[in-house]
Amino acid sequence: MRAVDNTNRGIAEREYSVREKVTLWHFKHPQAIATAITARNKPFASAAKELSNNFGRAIDFSLLSVIRSEPLIRLQSSTGASVNASENRVVIGFRSLGETRADLIVRYHLTELWFDDIGNFGVYSFENIGLEELFDALRSENVVLFADPDVRDGDDTFMIQTDEEDATPEVEFPPDLWNHKMVGVSENGKEADGTGVVVAVVDGRADLGHPTIKDALLLGGLELLFADDLPIVDHGVGVMSVIAGQRALADGERVGVAPSAKLIQLAISTYSISSYVERAKAINFAAKIAESRYVDGPDGVRIEVPRLIVNCSWKLRSAVDLTAVALAFDRLVKSAICVCSAGNENTDLPHFPSEYPGVVRVAALGITGERMSMSNFGTTVTFSAPGGTDAPTDANDILMASLNNKHAFGMGTSFAAPHVAGLLATIWSRNSELNHEEVLQLAKTKFIAPISDSNAKYAGKLGLGILTLQPSAEV
Structure with a gap:
C-alpha cells in the first residue's frame, strides 16, 4: 500500500506492505502501569506470564484488567522499517479549502476520534474497507493533504512506575557536578541564567510537585496532557531537572544548567503502545506558543512567552517519518529552537525526530569526554553534551x-539534549535582543569547546563540538 502524501516530501518512506496481524495488550495495575506486549495469537494468561518475566519479578495479576485490546497490522516500509499500526484507523491531514472535512467523513463512513485544529489533521476509524483501499481512494481527494497509518509503537522499553513510596534510598550528592564543568556552568554560570526564556519539555508525564522543579514551572501545577492514560514517569522530571532543577549542592550550585529558565510540561505517551500522531499535537501546540508568544495559564490568564526552546528526548522507533509529526516540526522550527536527543543505538542510521531539518541534534559524552558508548553519531549531529558514562549508573553519570x-x-542522549536546551536558554537570556535563529547561530560560532582527541574515530560525526558557556574563538 502507499500512503497519501501530497506534501512534496517524496514517497519512498510512505510505501508499506502488510507483514502480519498482531494483537496489542495494554495492562493496567493498581500499583503500576506496565507496558508493553505485542503478541500474535497469544492468550491472556500467556501474555501476562511473558509480561511478568520481562519485569524480572512476580506481579500480582489478580486485579489486572485489559484496558485496550486492539487489532493491529505490522507494516514494513520500503526503507525496511517494521512498525505496528492500528488496523482500522487512519491519520488524515487536510488542505485549507472550502470543502469541509465533514463531506469526506460522510463519503467514506469515517468516525472522527479527535481533530487537531492547530495542525488541521485528525485520527479516524473506519469499517467495511481495507486500509490499502482507503489510501487509494483518499489519493484522489483534493481536500486531503496527507494520510498515514496510525503508527502505534513507541519506545521499545518496558516501564513500571509505582504509586507507592519507593524504598530506593536517596543518592549521595557529589560535591560538584562534572557535567556542569564540561559545559562551563561552574566557571561561567550565574543564578540569573535563563531569565526570560521558557523551555517546553515534550516528554512523559512528570511529577510537577517534585521540589527540584516545582518552582521553575511557568504554569505551576497545571498539566498539559496530549495522550490518554498517562502514568507519571521519572524520565520527564529528570529531563526537566537537568534544564532548570532548583536543588542546590553543598557549594550552592543548582542541579539545572539554567536555574532561572521557566519550564512547561507537554506530556505525551512515550511507552510502547503510544500513537505517534499524538506527539504531533504536542509539537503543534508548542509551535502555536512560539508564534503567538503567549500561553494560557491557570484560570485562563495569558502568560507571555517571548522566547521558547523545545526539548524532545524521545524517538520514533524504526525511524518512522510520519507526515503529521514531520509537518509539526517543520512549523515549530520557524519560530522556536528545538533540541532533540540523537538516540541511543550506537549508530549513524536515521533517527527521528532529531533528523528533521532545523532541529538541534545532540550526541552524548561521558566524564572523560569520550563518546558515550551507546550514543548515536553522524554528520547531522549539531552539538555534543554530557550524557553519562556507562551502566550501572553512579556519580560518573548525570544527577537528576x-x-x-x-x-x-x-x-x-535523553539527558545530553536538556544540557543543550538549558545552555541555549542561558545564551539567549544574555542576548535577549536576538531571535531564535540568531541565538542558535551565535551558539554555533562563539560557544563551542573542542571534542576530545579520544573521539578521532568519530571525526565530523559529533557535531561542531561541546556547547559551553565558555566563550570560544570563532570556528
Missing part, C-alpha cells in the same frame, strides 16, 4: 530528579 521526590543518576 526522580520519582517520590528523590534523585537518581541517569545516562543517555
Whole structure:
C-alpha cells in the first residue's frame, strides 16, 4: 500500500506492505502501569506470564484488567522499517479549502476520534474497507493533504512506575557536578541564567510537585496532557531537572544548567503502545506558543512567552517519518529552537525526530569526554553534551530528579539534549535582543569547546563540538 502524501516530501518512506496481524495488550495495575506486549495469537494468561518475566519479578495479576485490546497490522516500509499500526484507523491531514472535512467523513463512513485544529489533521476509524483501499481512494481527494497509518509503537522499553513510596534510598550528592564543568556552568554560570526564556519539555508525564522543579514551572501545577492514560514517569522530571532543577549542592550550585529558565510540561505517551500522531499535537501546540508568544495559564490568564526552546528526548522507533509529526516540526522550527536527543543505538542510521531539518541534534559524552558508548553519531549531529558514562549508573553519570521526590543518576542522549536546551536558554537570556535563529547561530560560532582527541574515530560525526558557556574563538 502507499500512503497519501501530497506534501512534496517524496514517497519512498510512505510505501508499506502488510507483514502480519498482531494483537496489542495494554495492562493496567493498581500499583503500576506496565507496558508493553505485542503478541500474535497469544492468550491472556500467556501474555501476562511473558509480561511478568520481562519485569524480572512476580506481579500480582489478580486485579489486572485489559484496558485496550486492539487489532493491529505490522507494516514494513520500503526503507525496511517494521512498525505496528492500528488496523482500522487512519491519520488524515487536510488542505485549507472550502470543502469541509465533514463531506469526506460522510463519503467514506469515517468516525472522527479527535481533530487537531492547530495542525488541521485528525485520527479516524473506519469499517467495511481495507486500509490499502482507503489510501487509494483518499489519493484522489483534493481536500486531503496527507494520510498515514496510525503508527502505534513507541519506545521499545518496558516501564513500571509505582504509586507507592519507593524504598530506593536517596543518592549521595557529589560535591560538584562534572557535567556542569564540561559545559562551563561552574566557571561561567550565574543564578540569573535563563531569565526570560521558557523551555517546553515534550516528554512523559512528570511529577510537577517534585521540589527540584516545582518552582521553575511557568504554569505551576497545571498539566498539559496530549495522550490518554498517562502514568507519571521519572524520565520527564529528570529531563526537566537537568534544564532548570532548583536543588542546590553543598557549594550552592543548582542541579539545572539554567536555574532561572521557566519550564512547561507537554506530556505525551512515550511507552510502547503510544500513537505517534499524538506527539504531533504536542509539537503543534508548542509551535502555536512560539508564534503567538503567549500561553494560557491557570484560570485562563495569558502568560507571555517571548522566547521558547523545545526539548524532545524521545524517538520514533524504526525511524518512522510520519507526515503529521514531520509537518509539526517543520512549523515549530520557524519560530522556536528545538533540541532533540540523537538516540541511543550506537549508530549513524536515521533517527527521528532529531533528523528533521532545523532541529538541534545532540550526541552524548561521558566524564572523560569520550563518546558515550551507546550514543548515536553522524554528520547531522549539531552539538555534543554530557550524557553519562556507562551502566550501572553512579556519580560518573548525570544527577537528576526522580520519582517520590528523590534523585537518581541517569545516562543517555535523553539527558545530553536538556544540557543543550538549558545552555541555549542561558545564551539567549544574555542576548535577549536576538531571535531564535540568531541565538542558535551565535551558539554555533562563539560557544563551542573542542571534542576530545579520544573521539578521532568519530571525526565530523559529533557535531561542531561541546556547547559551553565558555566563550570560544570563532570556528
